[in-house]
Amino acid sequence: MAKRRKVSKLFKYKPVSVKDLLVEMKDISELMVDLAYSSILFKNKEIAEDVTELETRMDELNYRIRITAMLAARSVEDAERISAVLQFASASEKISNAAGDLSNIILRDMKIHPVIYEALEDAEERIEKYEVSTKSKLSHMTLKKAELGSKIGTYIIAVKRGESIKYNPSKGFVIKDGDILIARGSTTGLEILKGICTGVRTKW
Structure with missing residues (x-):
């Protein structure tokens, strides 16, 4: 599993649009999946390391969106609407964590079974x-x-x-x-x- 970081100590909160945060989280999570598979297919540690860097960026975005959401809640109705936003952000971060786990196969020099390459080629x-x-x-x-x-x-x-x-x-x-x-x-x-x-x- 990807190692969890104490993001509150790494990042400072900056006001930003929730929409912009969600768009970036979506784009990065999609890119991370493609890059993670690429790192395995091409046995490329450089790409795998970049996946890890993007995972750190996702941690920052998730931290910012949680703070923004809490500051925006003024009523029960607000909280209910914001809960869907937080669910979206949480799911996107889980995708990025999974991509990080895939890239760790290369970073840790794990032996890769031939069936994995067959699966990637036959997709x-x-x-x-x-x-x-x-x-x-x-x-x-x-x-x-x-x-x-x-x-x-x-x-x-x-x-x-x-x-x-x-x-x-x-x-x-x-x-x-x-x-x-x-x-x-x-x-x-x-x-x-x-x-x-x-x-x-x-x-x-």
Whole structure:
């Protein structure tokens, strides 16, 4: 299980919109799951360590949303409405904790049974990584212009450039040759992306 931290001693409360907190918790928990599976699939400790860092961020968000909720309650009716918000936040944190447990498989150098890799490869949605060649039409193109999600149903969850990794890149992110795209999608979509990255496919 993920180790619990005394967040009140680590973070200071700052007023912020509950909606913004919930959106960030949702986005981070989804990203953590993808990255946790990626760390196992690619046996990558760097990605696993980043999952741990994101788990700390989730602890901070959960702390802030609990404080904000308590300050907002003025009546029984308020408390009843806020309880659903706290349930959402708690569930999101549980997802992030589970992702942390998955990444610990890599961080602790645990022996991984082959059936785990078979399960990840046979899943309806898979995660793969492809290097962008100099011949690829993706080179020097923004993710927005590439429209990979709407056209081939694949989503770039991270980009490795040199020694650094950019997680959850924005639509304005510019792809460069040599980048390694970590993508999530169907088998068909990922095969198309592979062709695009290698330069074999010029249209999609």
